[in-house]
Amino acid sequence: MTDALMETYARFDIAFERGEGAYLYTATGESYLDFASGIAVTSLGHGHPHLVRALQEQAARLWHVSNLFRIPEGERLAARLAERTFAERVFFCNSGVEAIEAGIKLVRKYHDATGNPKRWRIITCSQSFHGRTLTAIAASGNPKYMEGFSPAVPGFDHVAFNNMNELRNAITDETAAILVEPVQGEGGVRPADLEYLRAVRQVCDEYGLLLFFDEIQCGMGRSGKLFAHEWSGVTPDVMAVAKGIGSGFPLGACLATEKAAQGLTPGTHGTTFGGNPLAMAVGNAVLDVILEDGFLDAVDRTARDLWQRLQDLVRRYPQVIEEVRGAGLMLGLKCVVPNTDLMAALRKEHMLTVGAGDNVARLLPPLIIREAEVSDAMQRLERACRALAEG
């Protein structure tokens, strides 16, 4: 069959037909343990009955009306997010990069509206990832994603991650904000030091800059708290959220304080599809589950158990894996062998993972996994590591 799809992806030759919980099934009935979650997206696993029901009921009622009208489900989801976070205002969109774009526009508009239009540049970190639009690849600054797409969108200054000296030195009269992932995902599953996040907050306050967290991957419960920055005790002024918030339904959100969002008055930003009733029904259903009593505690407990057992695996197979890193159920195995070899050996064991920078294999299981899935994963990891060690 000639492939009519653009060749932007080097896909694995596997297609899934159905999913249930942490498992995916091919048309021929082969099952795979899904520790990829569609790149940290299907946070509540596949076919979650509460989400399926919410989407089906909404689908039978109303799909789309546009943002020319009030959308009560969206008002409710925004209020619930605001209640549980630093934020007072929410803008809904369809993807991560749109949440980043909304945040970048918010930052520039804030300084413009408060009499500092010359403040427009944003400091970002090396090895960061903020999405694939022209603006987002310039923000990330990864040469691999920018090659052939010159000229780069201006306005971004890059500093080393977790390095306060470089950050301080990069601040100028034109600096508007600092954009950081509390846990870097694509760059290699690297958590920010909690001390670093606190110091970044301080420097923002000192210079009147907005602090902008990208929690598209590490947010929505993946770290064991609703948002990863909660571990640091400091809050941002702006935050981009997506991936897990729809558990597979395309949904993104830009959250901000009322003060930071003051420039975004009617007509300054918009989206046709963002926040439509289908997405809002699913978003509310996802929150129902994540905010249930004990859900995040269970994520934290499961993550600590998995972490311990992965540490043990590293001790026994130092010729395959050199380190476990990450936070909660966002874990990276820094490989000694090429990460693609470990991921291929795991695929042979019918376990799915995701690659990341710095030769890391990412483990991004759905947040609903418990002891049984952790044990299953460890057996598959053990067999894959043994095969590579003997290979």
Ligand SMILES: *Cc1c(COP(=O)(O)O)cnc(C)c1O
């Ligand atoms: C995935 C991701 C994005 C981009 O999200 P899209 O939905 O692919 O646009 C941005 N930032 C981080 C941290 C991500 O993990």
